Amino acid sequence: MKAMVLTAPDTPFQLLDYPDPVAGEGQAVAKVLACGAGLTIQHMRAGRMKVDYPRIIGHEITGEIVETGTDVSDLKVGDAVTAYYYLTCGDCTWCRADRETLCDNLAGNVGRDVDGGYAEYIKLPANSFIKLPESLEYRKYPAEIGVVTDAIATPVKLVRKARISERDTVAVIGAGGGLGIQMISVAAWAGARVIAADILSEKFEACRDAGAGTTIDVSSVGLAEALLDATGGMGADVIIDFVANDETLEEAAKALGKGGRLAILGGGGQSNVFPVSGNWIKSGEREILGSRYATRSEVREALEIVARGELWPTVTETCPLEDAEKLHQRVENGLVTGRAAVLMNA
Numbered sequence: 415m416k417a418m419v420l421t422a423p424d425t426p427f428q429l430l431d432y433p434d435p436v437a438g439e440g441q442a443v444a445k446v447l448a449c450g451a452g453l454t455i456q457h458m459r460a461g462r463m464k465v466d467y468p469r470i471i472g473h474e475i476t477g478e479i480v481e482t483g484t485d486v487s488d489l490k491v492g493d494a495v496t497a498y499y500y501l502t503c504g505d506c507t508w509c510r511a512d513r514e515t516l517c518d519n520l521a522g523n524v525g526r527d528v529d530g531g532y533a534e535y536i537k538l539p540a541n542s543f544i545k546l547p548e549s550l551e552y553r554k555y556p557a558e559i560g561v562v563t564d565a566i567a568t569p570v571k572l573v574r575k576a577r578i579s580e581r582d583t584v585a586v587i588g589a590g591g592g593l594g595i596q597m598i599s600v601a602a603w604a605g606a607r608v609i610a611a612d613i614l615s616e617k618f619e620a621c622r623d624a625g626a627g628t629t630i631d632v633s634s635v636g637l638a639e640a641l642l643d644a645t646g647g648m649g650a651d652v653i654i655d656f657v658a659n660d661e662t663l664e665e666a667a668k669a670l671g672k673g674g675r676l677a678i679l680g681g682g683g684q685s686n687v688f689p690v691s692g693n694w695i696k697s698g699e700r701e702i703l704g705s706r707y708a709t710r711s712e713v714r715e716a717l718e719i720v721a722r723g724e725l726w727p728t729v730t731e732t733c734p735l736e737d738a739e740k741l742h743q744r745v746e747n748g749l750v751t752g753r754a755a756v757l758m759n760a
């Protein structure tokens with residue numbers, strides 16, 4: 415099969431001929447139709463996220479099962495699937511409680527610790543494939559359906575976790591990023607009034623298109639002050655921080671209203687510190703939430719929402735697998751608004 419392979423840190427992809435994968439016990443092989451080219455995998459391409467080389471990256475796939483190994487009962491040849499990004503054990507307390515993003519035995523990620531979707535075929539443990547709802551037109555929209563597993567599922571989880579409803583004013587910090595834009599549209603879908611904050615004002619048109627009613631250019635005004643202004647001094651009901659450095663967290667805490675929920679999604683593994691008092695949390699009944707990716711149930715819910723036509727992921731750029739390198743240069747330089755994806759055999 416053709417595969418785009420990373421062979422060393424921060425070097426261009428190499429288009430190589432690989433042997434077609436063969437499903438072993440408990441595994442299945444899917445033909446890949448499309449694979450999302452998000453910032454997460456660009457971190458791998460750029461060498462900022464470690465992988466063992468050589469590695470085929472990519473996890474936001476749309477595919478069709480072409481082979482199942484022994485001991486696989488819930489997948490069959492021809493099933494349309496996407497992939498679940500985390501390699502979870504399925505057996506620990508958290509996995510059994512349907513909270514597998516906290517799996518005690520996390521074995522890494524698809525496209526990072528095992529080969530991923532930048533190839534004609536992908537082999538994974540059978541439980542890493544999630545079947546698509548039948549009504550999804552995945553052959554017509556493989557790029558869009560592929561990115562749902564991350565771009566829609568992660569914000570849908572947050573809407574549930576932070577209990578976002580039509581009563582809420584929701585501020586998104588880092589709103590112009592790939593996930594920020596999707597977060598805006600999902601919060602607006604939940605009925606909330608959305609405020610978009612970013613340092614790149616050229617992203618604001620896309621933020622407004624996604625459903626933001628107010629934008630804050632943090633390169634020229636203080637975030638907390640602007641958020642308090644925009645909420646008549648009440649503060650936001652929900653603040654979702656995709657940047658999550660010391661400064662944004664401190665500013666967010668200053669602008670979080672009574673009953674407010676501060677959700678931390680970004681931060682890139684830095685150990686950020688920001689001052690909040692126990693009394694501030696208690697007297698205002700505030701909550702600080704962490705959220706990472708989504709469970710399989712949440713991915714399925716996101717796929718159902720898309721299948722019902724209530725939300726649709728924004729994919730603005732696609733290219734054939736052979737041109738993945740050029741596409742990743744655009745992702746690296748922040749030139750892609752919304753999401754990008756590679757199409758197999760395009």
Ligand SMILES: [Zn+2]
Pocket residue numbers: 502503504505506507508509510514516517518519520
């Ligand atoms: Zn587990």
